[in-house]
Amino acid sequence: SQTIHQWPATLVQPVGSPLSLECTVEGTSNPNLYWYRQAAGRGLQLLFYSVGIGQISSEVPQNLSASRPQDRQFILSSKKLLLSDSGFYLCAWNPIQVGRNEQYFGPGTRLTVT
Amino acid sequence: AQSVTQLGSHVSVSEGALVLLRCNYSSSVPPYLFWYVQYPNQGLQLLLKYTTGATLVKGINGFEAEFKKSETSFHLTKPSAHMSDAAEYFCAVSDTGGFKTIFGAGTRLFVKA
Numbered sequence: 001s002q003t004i005h006q007w008p009a010t011l012v013q014p015v016g017s018p019l020s021l022e023c024t025v026e027g028t029s030n031p032n033l034y035w036y037r038q039a040a041g042r043g044l045q046l047l048f049y050s051v052g053i054g055q056i057s058s059e060v061p062q063n064l065s066a067s068r069p070q071d072r073q074f075i076l077s078s079k080k081l082l083l084s085d086s087g088f089y090l091c092a093w094n095p096i097q098v099g100r101n102e103q104y105f106g107p108g109t110r111l112t113v114t
Numbered sequence: 115a116q117s118v119t120q121l122g123s124h125v126s127v128s129e130g131a132l133v134l135l136r137c138n139y140s141s142s143v144p145p146y147l148f149w150y151v152q153y154p155n156q157g158l159q160l161l162l163k164y165t166t167g168a169t170l171v172k173g174i175n176g177f178e179a180e181f182k183k184s185e186t187s188f189h190l191t192k193p194s195a196h197m198s199d200a201a202e203y204f205c206a207v208s209d210t211g212g213f214k215t216i217f218g219a220g221t222r223l224f225v226k227a
Contacts, residue, residue, distance in 0.1 A: 032213060043204065043219040044158075051213065090157055099165045101146045101208045103215055105157030 002027035006091050006106035014114055019064075019078040021109050023091030026072065031093040033074040034103065035066055038088040050074060051096075086113045116141045116207050120218035128226045133177075133192040135221050137205030140186065147188040148206040148215070149179055158204060164188065175199070200225045 003026045013019060025031055035047040046059045048066035056066050063082060067075045074091060088110050092103040121136040139145055146165050150158040162173025169181040175198075179190045188205060202222045208215040 044217045046214065049213060088155075092157075099146075101165070101215065102148055102160050102163050103158075105150075105159070108155070108157050110155065 002093075002104065004091060004093055004104060004106040006089075006109050008109060009107065010110045010112075012112045012114060013081050015083055016080045019076070019081050019085070019111070021076040021089055021091075021111075023074040023076075023106055024072055025093045028072070028093070028095060030071060031095060033068060034092040034094075035074065035076050036090040036092065038090060038108075040087070044090070047076070081113045083113050086111055116145065116209065116216045118205050118207050118216055118218035120203075120205050120221050122221055123219065124222050124224065126224040126226060127195045129197055130194050133190070133195045133199065133223065135190040135203050135205075135223065137179075137188045137190065137218060138186050139188060139205070139207045141207055141209065143209050145207045145209065147179075147181060148208075149173065149177070149188075149190050150204045150206060150217075151175075152202045152204065152220075154201075161190070161203075195223075195225045197225050197227065199223060 005024050033050045036044045038044050050056050050068045053068055064078050088108050090108045091106040094103045117140045119138045148163045149161040151161050152158045161177050162171045164171045164181045172178045177192045179188050181188055202220045204220045205218040206215045
């Protein structure tokens with residue numbers, strides 16, 4: 001069966017510090033991968049998605065970046081965090097199969113920028 | 115372009131009462147439609163999905179949704195609410211390409227004892 005992991009689960013970082021969040025998927029190959037941010041009391045904002053190694057599409061201009069160094073690894077980074085970067089970060093994947101557009105989410109990382 | 119509108123950011127029902135969460139979508143192509151549930155401090159979990167075929171879709175935990183093309187709706191229902199149903203629910207739409215899914219703003223369901 002497929003599983004998706006995110007770490008860390010929680011993170012408190014000062015403004016201006018760097019960020020690295022990691023997401024890995026097990027039990028599948030060549031998945032589409034996604035990073036979302038969920039601000040308090042708000043819906044999901046798609047940040048990045050990737051259809052393959054090294055292929056990243058950005059949805060929202062910001063001080064975040066994403067990388068996919070391996071097929072099942074997706075990393076979200078920032079060189080300098082802003083207060084507005086606080087939120088709940090969710091990684092998700094979906095299989096590249098006809099009729100299988102559903103996404104499977106990781107447990108999330110709660111980021112607080114102080 | 116696709117979009118999703120969830121009517122009501124908060125819905126409160128009594129335990130044992132009918133649950134009805136409303137979702138309307140906009141799509142220029144035949145949509146794939148989804149409902150997800152999110153418990154506090156957790157990721158989203160797929161409740162059910164509509165792709166093609168039968169318009170009444172049954173999901174986990176006794177939930178079901180009906181795709182109504184003429185009304186561009188995909189409302190979520192459950193005949194009898196349980197305390198454990200208290201969570202946030204998201205309606206979502208994607209196209210057959212599947213690269214991106216558009217999520218609604220979410221509806222928080224409260225269940226009163």
